Amino acid sequence: MNNSAANDxxxxxxxxxxxxxxxxxxxxDDEPGxxxxxxxxxxxxxxGFPFLEDDFEFDLIEAETGEQAIEILDNNxxxxxxxxxxxxxxxxIEVLDYINKKGFDTGVMMITSHASLDLAVKATNNGAFNxxxxxxxxxxxxxxxxxxxxxxxxxxxxxxxxxxxKEVRFQFLSVLSHELKSPVNxxxxxxxxxxxxxxxxxxxxxxxxxxxxxxxxxxxxTLIMDxxxxxxxxxxxxxxxxxxxDLVEIVRIAKDTMEPMAIHRNIKVDFNFDGHCYITGExxxxxxxxxxxxxxxxxxxxxxxxxxxxxxxxxxxxxxxVEDTGIxxxxxxxxxxxxxxxxxxxxxxxxxxxxGLGLSIVKKLVELNKGEVIVESTPDKGSKFTVTLPTKQ
Amino acid sequence: MTxxxxxxxxxxxxxxxxxxxxxxxxxxxxVTITAESQKExxxxxxxxxxxxxxxxxxxxxxxxxxxxxxxxxKIYPDVPVIIATAVTAETGMIFGLDTEEERNWIKADQYLExxxxxxxxxxxINKLLKI
Numbered sequence: 153m154n155n156s157a158a159n160d161x162x163x164x165x166x167x168x169x170x171x172x173x174x175x176x177x178x179x180x181d182d183e184p185g186x187x188x189x190x191x192x193x194x195x196x197x198x199x200g201f202p203f204l205e206d207d208f209e210f211d212l213i214e215a216e217t218g219e220q221a222i223e224i225l226d227n228n229x230x231x232x233x234x235x236x237x238x239x240x241x242x243x244x245i246e247v248l249d250y251i252n253k254k255g256f257d258t259g260v261m262m263i264t265s266h267a268s269l270d271l272a273v274k275a276t277n278n279g280a281f282n283x284x285x286x287x288x289x290x291x292x293x294x295x296x297x298x299x300x301x302x303x304x305x306x307x308x309x310x311x312x313x314x315x316x317x318k319e320v321r322f323q324f325l326s327v328l329s330h331e332l333k334s335p336v337n338x339x340x341x342x343x344x345x346x347x348x349x350x351x352x353x354x355x356x357x358x359x360x361x362x363x364x365x366x367x368x369x370x371x372x373x374t375l376i377m378d379x380x381x382x383x384x385x386x387x388x389x390x391x392x393x394x395x396x397x398d399l400v401e402i403v404r405i406a407k408d409t410m411e412p413m414a415i416h417r418n419i420k421v422d423f424n425f426d427g428h429c430y431i432t433g434e435x436x437x438x439x440x441x442x443x444x445x446x447x448x449x450x451x452x453x454x455x456x457x458x459x460x461x462x463x464x465x466x467x468x469x470x471x472x473x474v475e476d477t478g479i480x481x482x483x484x485x486x487x488x489x490x491x492x493x494x495x496x497x498x499x500x501x502x503x504x505x506x507x508g509l510g511l512s513i514v515k516k517l518v519e520l521n522k523g524e525v526i527v528e529s530t531p532d533k534g535s536k537f538t539v540t541l542p543t544k545q
Numbered sequence: 546m547t548x549x550x551x552x553x554x555x556x557x558x559x560x561x562x563x564x565x566x567x568x569x570x571x572x573x574x575x576v577t578i579t580a581e582s583q584k585e586x587x588x589x590x591x592x593x594x595x596x597x598x599x600x601x602x603x604x605x606x607x608x609x610x611x612x613x614x615x616x617x618x619k620i621y622p623d624v625p626v627i628i629a630t631a632v633t634a635e636t637g638m639i640f641g642l643d644t645e646e647e648r649n650w651i652k653a654d655q656y657l658e659x660x661x662x663x664x665x666x667x668x669x670i671n672k673l674l675k676i
Contacts, residue, residue: 283658285665337660338561345568364561498605499582502558 175301176228177210180221180247181236181263186286187214190234193290199301208301218242222250225258232300233260234284259304261296263288331375331493331508335368371505378509381440385516392434392520394545399429399438399463399470406442407461410450419453421446423461431470431543437517444510445474445537451504452535453478468543475536480529489527490515514539521545551674552576554595556586556613557629558604562659566599566629569663573670583609587616594621597674601659602630614653625654625673629661 179190191212198207213230215221218239224230225247233251237244244262251258262283284296342361351357407421414421449459453476462473479500481489488494493508495501518525523541553575557563560581567577578595580586583604589595590613598617602610614626655669 333660334559334562338559338565341561341565345565350568350572360564364564368561502560502581 174209174211175231175304176213177232177234178213178215178221178224178230179234180215180218180239180244181234182216182239183236184216186236186263190293193293194297197294197297199298208305210297216240218244218247221247225251225254225256230256230258231304232297233258235260235262236286237262237264257308259300259307261300332372335372338368339365367505371507374505375507375509378507378513381513382509382516385437385513385520392437394432394434396430397433397435397438399431399472400425400427402435402438402442403446403461403463403472406439406446409443410446413447414450414459417450417453418456419450419459420457421450421459421461425463429463429465429470431541432545433521433541437521441514441517441539442472442474444514445472445539448510449474449476449478449535449537451506452476452501457534465543470541470543472539472541473536475534477534480531480533480535482529482531486527486529490525550574550576551596552578553670554578554580554586554589554598556580556583556589556598556604556610557601558582558609559601562601569666570599570670572663573667575670583613586613590617590620595624597625597627597670599627599629600653602628611653627655627657627669627673628653629657629659 177194179187181187181190191214194210194212198209200207210232213224213228215224219241221233221235225233233247235244235247244264248260248262251260263286264283284293288296342358342365345351345361346358403423403425407423410421413419446459446461453459457477459477460473460475462471462475464471464473481496485496489496490511492512494512495506495508515525518539518541521541522545523539525537525539527535527537529535553570555563555566555570555577556579557566558581563579563581567579570577575596578589578593580589583606586600598613600610600613602608604610606612610628610630614628617624617626654673657666657669661669
């Protein structure tokens with residue numbers, strides 16, 4: 153059995169090296185009833201992940217006060233702290249502060265009857281993972297434990313891989329999970345309303361909810377497709393096939409793909425170019441660049457608008473210009489445009505589906521092909537994207 | 546036995562989140578007024594007084610919910626405000642409450658996670674309205 157074939161695949165035995173099989177959990181609460189309740193719920197509970205053979209079990213330690221908690225933390229490596237805020241001596245938030253200052257590799261979950269805004273903000277800023285409202289059900293506690301275990305695990309895995317020089321972007325994954333959560337929440341919410349027949353027995357009453365669910369699912373699909381593009385770029389694994397490519401052909405295909413949506417909204421897509429326009433580049437990547445630019449020019453256009461696509465050859469470079477008569481954007485918006493997951497949010501864009509990844513992909517790919525991309529835009533007038541690529545790399 | 550039903554203002558720029566909140570809150574027996582942006586929310590506040598308000602945190606601005614809450618409390622100090630948000634440590638996003646200035650202007654009565662269960666939401670609303 154040899155696992156060396158592809159070294160960026162994570163095998164279960166790699167994961168097990170992260171010492172987590174038995175997690176030390178410190179319960180800090182002055183009420184003995186709460187502590188024994190938590191022990192009862194967690195002592196025979198374990199958390200498993202589909203990609204791991206072994207489940208995580210919990211080793212439970214109790215503390216009555218914040219002072220006691222700090223003493224235990226100083227002398228034992230603790231994985232997770234379940235922390236009440238209102239304690240007889242120092243408050244939970246101060247224990248959190250201490251953990252933070254000492255830089256312990258510990259996940260903290262606040263147990264609190266009343267998450268006042270003040271406390272929530274302060275705790276979140278200090279790195280508490282989340283809150284479990286008191287009183288909680290066993291299910292709620294277990295679900296919260298699962299989340300924090302997963303979070304801790306990912307954090308440690310990231311650290312380990314980072315040490316080994318493997319680039320994993322934790323921040324990226326976190327934002328991604330957030331981006332996936334909102335459509336999932338929406339669809340789940342609608343389905344629950346339908347399940348309980350909250351607005352009557354007629355299927356027609358649910359039409360908007362069904363349409364919206366389908367729309368959100370479509371959005372998730374786009375996000376997944378864009379992620380695949382992104383992964384392909386970032387893994388750098390694929391052998392890039394750089395060779396002469398005809399940009400005219402690529403533009404035509406991208407234009408044809410967007411034609412149905414353009415026709416639907418009476419948008420005219422203009423592209424006149426006689427002959428061929430060859431550059432040396434990666435065909436798949438150039439296709440993604442043009443698909444993104446042309447689809448944006450249609451998506452962010454006005455009904456009955458125009459899209460102009462031009463190719464210009466000059467001094468060993470080719471300029472690809474995609475110009476639209478759409479909603480445009482401000483200078484402020486332009487500065488954020490190429491960041492991952494950044495979508496310009498305003499009343500004009502709120503009904504347009506997008507992953508917030510398209511243009512950051514475009515920028516990465518243009519740079520991979522040794523070119524640059526610039527944007528000019530006027531609000532309510534339109535935007536102009538110019539990609540400049542060398543004819544020979 | 547006719548009792549005037551309480552009016553709840555909901556502001557959220559995610560139309561699905563807004564629709565879901567509206568459905569739940571109406572099922573609890575309240576009347577709702579809704580807005581899809583901070584700007585629209587400000588317009589509503591300037592002309593009518595709700596009994597309670599639920600604001601999404603991030604809309605046009607990262608802290609739209611706080612801005613709305615601040616403006617609301619200035620006109621109607623007695624109207625409870627709930628900030629509903631998906632912001633947690635998980636997203637890596639933080640907002641400050643470190644300076645005196647920030648503490649002075651950030652005001653809300655309750656802070657809730659967006660995927661809160663309907664029955665929890667009802668409990669919180671009732672608590673704030675003292676029902």
